[in-house]
Amino acid sequence: MHKKGLMYDLRLIIKGLKEIHKLQPWVLPVAVLESFFKAIAPFVNIYMSAKIVDELINFSYLNRLIVFVGITIGLNLIIYLASTGFEHILNLLIIIMVQNRDMVLNRKIIDMDYEHIENPEVHLLRTKIQEAQNQSGGGIYSLIKYFGVLIKCLVIVPISLVMIVDIFKVTSNESSIRFLNSNILNFIFIILLLIGTIYNMRLKENSEREYFNSLNKIVDYNRIANFYFEKVVDYNSGKDIRLYNQKNLFNTAFGEVIGEVNKIADEISLNYMKYGGANGFISSLLTGLIYIFIGLKAVIGSITIGNVVKYTGSINQFISSSSMLLVTIAALKINNQYIQLYLDFLNIEGKKYKGTLPVEKRNDDEYEIEFRNVSFKYPGTDNYVLKNISMKLNVGERLAIVGMNGSGKTTFIKLLCRLYDPDEGEILLNGIDIKKYDYDEYLSLFSIVFQDFKLFSFSLGQNVAASVDYDEDKVKYILVKAGLGERLNNMPKGIQTPLYKDFDEEGVEISGGEAQKIALARALYRDAPIIILDEPTAALDPIAEFEIYSKFNEIVGTKTAFYISHRLSSCRFCDEIAVFHEGKIIQKGNHDELVEDENGKYYELWNSQAQYYKEEAV
Ligand SMILES: Nc1ncnc2c1ncn2[C@@H]1O[C@H](COP(=O)(O)OP(=O)(O)OP(=O)(O)O)[C@@H](O)[C@H]1O
Incomplete structure (x- = not known):
């Protein structure tokens, strides 16, 4: 929980501005210049109009009038060119800043420790940032916008005060107009003006606060609505939604969310009507008051007609900018919560110990792996x-890992490739704790196919090579080896054919089994000394499965292999089989040894499958 308060808000705004500076160093200076020119523009007209009106009334020299008009046009032109020029530059810089911000966020995710990726809180944080951006530009984008308005107000308020101050000078003591030209009237005017302005400011501040609070609620609902929307348009979910007739479930949930959003939208309109009406009324009163006060001063001759223009214009500028200043401060405070989310996300620290030891490069692939008293529970959970x-696991050996669902097989692999680190015990590579190795070098030892592998909408070749540039012949050779030769021949652009149709109409859809073969090919292309296959044949047809098994020794070669499977018949070719049960290894040995132990889990698992095959055969 972050401690709130004025200093907290100020510090957060400064931190946010520093982030903006990091994303695009020119945004802030250009925003200041743009706001400055926009702020002084009305005053040039107010000031020069007063001069021109006075000159017209006391007409003496045409030349002076021409000079004033010339200066007004000239200054207007310069300020117009400067402010629109800076505005264009600023808009471009903001686009670059936003792109850089997205890049920073994406890079952060890619570089993040895997355990954060699986952490729902991190996911929620990222979604909230995204939603706030989509909804109202909340966060970094709004900060630069409000910063510009803040600078503009901070320039206008003092200038307008300087321009107004003369009106309060008492110039004559003539008794008939003494009151109209007295400090008492000035005082009453200032008090009424202040009361009206402060009241209006409060109204606007409240109105904006309520508006932002309502927007905030919409952000949460939008997140939920987007989730449903994504599921509805995702063709993978489409099957389940239709087959299990979950349309009603989705429609009702979606309808409820939309209903809540509509309620908030009504709240916003009501809020605008309520505050807008009151604000308009007070503003009209204030304008009337200003005109009466300045009019009286003009009538008694204490100010010139030209100055009527100057003072009314300046006072109006003062009123609108000071209330805008307050509204912007309120908006900045509210925006701070999104800045905090952004900073929280960027500040997620990598906990993983990053070793520096180089991994010994061995031509003989002699890598030996040992788990020593390893215990682990997922972060935020209590169960081991x-x-x-x-x-x-000795060099070149093949280890099969079997066990019931949820017995910890995939987790064992996750620890092996350091997606997580053990809570207790250690994992050793050639006798050295794997934490001590340089992480990227260590990872390069593994070719892994997880059961929930992902392929991407790149070309087939790029998917296999996991890289933009690749060795085409090697890719083709490996695809054939993985059993995808025939399918490859049917692809319109061979290995250049894009997978899926997300970005390219010529992309091909592939079946689950084909995807699994491509994932296997990707692992083989990497040619790492240790190969890990987590249910690599689950989606394959029996012939493809048979082909993979019969080629398994050829595929794996001299590599050390970890092999997770529920099909025990496919584990027989492994040197050793480890039976996992409730997070423990309860049996170890080769198939023949394990199947002999009639009281063991392996015997039970083996027989239940064997029986199924026998029954099928009958
Ligand atoms: N990211 C996670 N956070 C919390 N618990 C998790 C996480 N991933 C897995 N688990 C839990 O850890 C246990 C072991 O899961 P694991 O995926 O290792 O099992 P498995 O033996 O590979 O199962 P299966 O045969 O079904 O693939 C399960 O109870 C699972 O719910």
Whole structure:
């Protein structure tokens, strides 16, 4: 929880401005210049109009009049050119700043420790930032906008005060007009003006606060609505929605959210009517008051007619800018919550210990891996998913990991490739704790196919090589090896064919089994010394599965291999099988040894599957 208060708000605004400066160093100076020129523009006209009117009334020299008109036109032109020029530059810079901001956020996610990616709180934080941006530009974008308005108000308020101050000078003591030219009238005017202005400011501030609060609520509902929308348009969810007739479920949930959003939209309109009406009324009173006061001063001759223009214009500028100043401060305070989200996200720290030790490059692929008393529970949970795991995998060996759903097999692999670090115990590579190795070098030892692998809407070749540039012959060779030769021949652009139709109409849709073969090919292309396959054949047809198994030794070669599967028959070719149960390794050995232990879990699992095959065969 962050401590709130004036200093907190100020500090946050400064931090936000520093971020803006990092994203695009020219945005702030250009915003200041743009606001400055916009702020002084009305005063040039107010001041020069007063001069021209006075000159017209006391007409003496045409030349002077021409000079005043010339100066007015000239200054207007310069200020117009400067302010529109800076406005254009600023808009361009803001576009660049926004792109850089998105890049910073995306890079942060890509570089983040994996455990943060799986953390729903981090996900929620990122979604909230995105929603605030989509909804109202909340965050960095709004900060630069409000900053510009703030500068403009901060320039206008003192200038207007300087321009007004003369009106309060008492110039004559003539008894008939003494009251009209007295400090008492000035005092009454100032008090009425202040009361009206402050009241109007409060009204505007309240109105904006309520508006922002309502927007804030909409951000939350929009997040939910977007979730449903994404699911509805996603063709993968489309099947389930239709087949299980979940249309009503979605329509009702969507309808409820839209209903809530509409309620808030009504609130906003009501709020505008309520505050807008009151604000308009007070503003009219104030304008009347100003004209009466200045008119009286003109009637008694204490100010010139030209100055009537100057004072009314300046007072109006003062009133509108001072209330805008307050509104902007309120808006900045509200925007601070989004700035805080942005900073919180950027400040998510990597907890992973990053070692520096280079991994020994071995031509013989002699890498030995040992788990020593490893225990682990997922962050934010209390249950150990792995308990006191100890095992050693010798060079070139194939280890099969079997066990019931949720017994910890995938988690074991996640620890091995340091997506998480163990809470207790250590994992060793050639006798050294894997944390000590340079992380990227360590990861380059592994070719992994997870069961929930993802392919992307790039070309087939780029998917296999996981890179923009690649060795085409090698990709083709490996695709054939992974059993995708025939499908490749049917692809319109061969390995250049884009996968999926997200970005390219010529993209091809692929089946689950084909996707699995491509994922396998990606692992093989990497040619790392340790290969990990998590349910690599689950989506394959029996023939493809048979082909992969029969080529398994050829595919794996001299590599060390970890192999997770629920099909025990496919684990028989492994040197060792580890049976996981409730986070522990309860049995170890090769198939023949394990199947002999009639009281063991492996025997139970094996028989339940074998029985199924036998029954099928009958
Ligand atoms: N990110 C996570 N956060 C919290 N708990 C998790 C997370 N991922 C997995 N678990 C839990 O850890 C346990 C082990 O999961 P794991 O995926 O390792 O099992 P598995 O043996 O691979 O299962 P399966 O055979 O179904 O793939 C499960 O109870 C699961 O709910």
